[in-house]
Amino acid sequence: MNAVPYLVAGYIFLIGCYGLATSRHLVHAVGCLTVCQYSTYVLLLAVGYRDGGTAPVFSDVRPGARPLVDPVVQALALADVVVGATVTALLLALVIQVAKRHGTVNPDELSELRG
Numbered sequence: 001m002n003a004v005p006y007l008v009a010g011y012i013f014l015i016g017c018y019g020l021a022t023s024r025h026l027v028h029a030v031g032c033l034t035v036c037q038y039s040t041y042v043l044l045l046a047v048g049y050r051d052g053g054t055a056p057v058f059s060d061v062r063p064g065a066r067p068l069v070d071p072v073v074q075a076l077a078l079a080d081v082v083v084g085a086t087v088t089a090l091l092l093a094l095v096i097q098v099a100k101r102h103g104t105v106n107p108d109e110l111s112e113l114r115g
Contacts, residue, residue: 005046013039026095026105030088037084041077048073 016036023029053069099105 005042005049009039009043009046012036012042024106024108026098026107027092029107030091030095033091034084034088037080037087040080040084044073044077044080048077 013036016032016034016039019032019035020029023032048070050067050069053067056068056071095105098110102110104110
Protein backbone atom coordinates (compact mmCIF):
# COMPACT_ATOMS: atom_id res chain seq x y z
CA MET A 1 0.00 0.00 0.00
CA ASN A 2 1.38 3.35 -1.04
CA ALA A 3 0.98 6.26 1.38
CA VAL A 4 1.98 9.02 -1.06
CA PRO A 5 -1.58 9.93 -2.20
CA TYR A 6 -2.71 10.20 1.42
CA LEU A 7 0.22 12.46 2.22
CA VAL A 8 -0.54 14.59 -0.86
CA ALA A 9 -4.18 14.91 0.23
CA GLY A 10 -3.08 15.98 3.70
CA TYR A 11 -0.59 18.46 2.28
CA ILE A 12 -3.21 20.03 0.00
CA PHE A 13 -5.59 20.29 2.95
CA LEU A 14 -2.94 21.97 5.11
CA ILE A 15 -2.10 24.43 2.31
CA GLY A 16 -5.78 25.38 2.11
CA CYS A 17 -6.05 25.75 5.89
CA TYR A 18 -2.92 27.92 6.00
CA GLY A 19 -4.30 30.15 3.26
CA LEU A 20 -7.60 30.38 5.10
CA ALA A 21 -5.89 31.38 8.34
CA THR A 22 -3.80 34.08 6.67
CA SER A 23 -6.49 35.39 4.32
CA ARG A 24 -7.43 39.07 4.45
CA HIS A 25 -9.86 38.91 1.55
CA LEU A 26 -13.15 37.01 1.44
CA VAL A 27 -12.70 35.82 -2.14
CA HIS A 28 -9.27 34.47 -1.18
CA ALA A 29 -10.89 32.68 1.77
CA VAL A 30 -13.43 31.04 -0.52
CA GLY A 31 -10.59 29.95 -2.81
CA CYS A 32 -8.73 28.43 0.12
CA LEU A 33 -11.85 26.53 1.19
CA THR A 34 -12.06 25.22 -2.37
CA VAL A 35 -8.46 24.02 -2.15
CA CYS A 36 -9.38 22.17 1.04
CA GLN A 37 -12.23 20.59 -0.89
CA TYR A 38 -9.78 19.47 -3.60
CA SER A 39 -7.92 17.44 -1.03
CA THR A 40 -10.99 15.25 -0.63
CA TYR A 41 -10.90 14.46 -4.36
CA VAL A 42 -7.34 13.22 -4.02
CA LEU A 43 -8.27 11.22 -0.93
CA LEU A 44 -11.21 9.55 -2.67
CA LEU A 45 -9.04 8.73 -5.69
CA ALA A 46 -6.47 7.17 -3.38
CA VAL A 47 -9.08 5.06 -1.60
CA GLY A 48 -10.70 3.81 -4.82
CA TYR A 49 -7.53 3.12 -6.80
CA ARG A 50 -6.56 -0.48 -7.51
CA ASP A 51 -3.33 -1.31 -9.34
CA GLY A 52 -4.26 -2.81 -12.69
CA GLY A 53 -7.96 -2.39 -11.91
CA THR A 54 -10.62 -2.01 -14.55
CA ALA A 55 -14.21 -0.85 -14.64
CA PRO A 56 -16.63 -3.12 -12.77
CA VAL A 57 -18.39 -4.50 -15.84
CA PHE A 58 -18.89 -8.26 -15.64
CA SER A 59 -20.04 -8.99 -19.18
CA ASP A 60 -17.02 -10.87 -20.52
CA VAL A 61 -14.86 -11.68 -17.48
CA ARG A 62 -15.41 -14.34 -14.88
CA PRO A 63 -15.55 -12.99 -11.30
CA GLY A 64 -12.20 -12.73 -9.56
CA ALA A 65 -10.15 -12.82 -12.78
CA ARG A 66 -8.85 -9.27 -12.43
CA PRO A 67 -8.99 -6.49 -9.85
CA LEU A 68 -11.83 -4.03 -10.15
CA VAL A 69 -12.12 -0.46 -8.98
CA ASP A 70 -14.82 0.40 -6.46
CA PRO A 71 -17.81 2.13 -8.13
CA VAL A 72 -19.06 3.51 -4.80
CA VAL A 73 -15.93 5.63 -4.43
CA GLN A 74 -16.41 6.93 -7.97
CA ALA A 75 -19.99 7.93 -7.12
CA LEU A 76 -18.79 9.64 -3.94
CA ALA A 77 -16.17 11.58 -5.90
CA LEU A 78 -18.79 12.73 -8.38
CA ALA A 79 -21.11 13.81 -5.58
CA ASP A 80 -18.18 15.59 -3.92
CA VAL A 81 -17.51 17.58 -7.09
CA VAL A 82 -21.15 18.64 -7.34
CA VAL A 83 -21.41 19.62 -3.68
CA GLY A 84 -18.09 21.46 -3.82
CA ALA A 85 -19.16 23.52 -6.84
CA THR A 86 -22.47 24.35 -5.18
CA VAL A 87 -20.88 25.43 -1.91
CA THR A 88 -18.31 27.55 -3.75
CA ALA A 89 -21.04 29.28 -5.77
CA LEU A 90 -23.07 29.95 -2.62
CA LEU A 91 -20.08 31.37 -0.76
CA LEU A 92 -19.16 33.63 -3.68
CA ALA A 93 -22.75 34.88 -3.81
CA LEU A 94 -22.49 35.70 -0.10
CA VAL A 95 -19.23 37.56 -0.72
CA ILE A 96 -20.96 39.63 -3.40
CA GLN A 97 -23.75 40.51 -0.96
CA VAL A 98 -21.23 41.50 1.72
CA ALA A 99 -19.41 43.70 -0.80
CA LYS A 100 -22.67 45.38 -1.82
CA ARG A 101 -23.85 46.05 1.73
CA HIS A 102 -20.60 46.93 3.44
CA GLY A 103 -18.43 48.18 0.59
CA THR A 104 -15.49 45.93 1.48
CA VAL A 105 -14.42 42.30 1.37
CA ASN A 106 -11.76 42.64 4.05
CA PRO A 107 -12.92 40.72 7.15
CA ASP A 108 -11.07 43.12 9.46
CA GLU A 109 -13.07 46.09 8.19
CA LEU A 110 -16.46 44.45 8.76
CA SER A 111 -17.02 46.05 12.17
CA GLU A 112 -20.81 45.72 11.99
CA LEU A 113 -20.51 41.96 12.30
CA ARG A 114 -18.67 42.07 15.62
CA GLY A 115 -20.65 41.37 18.76
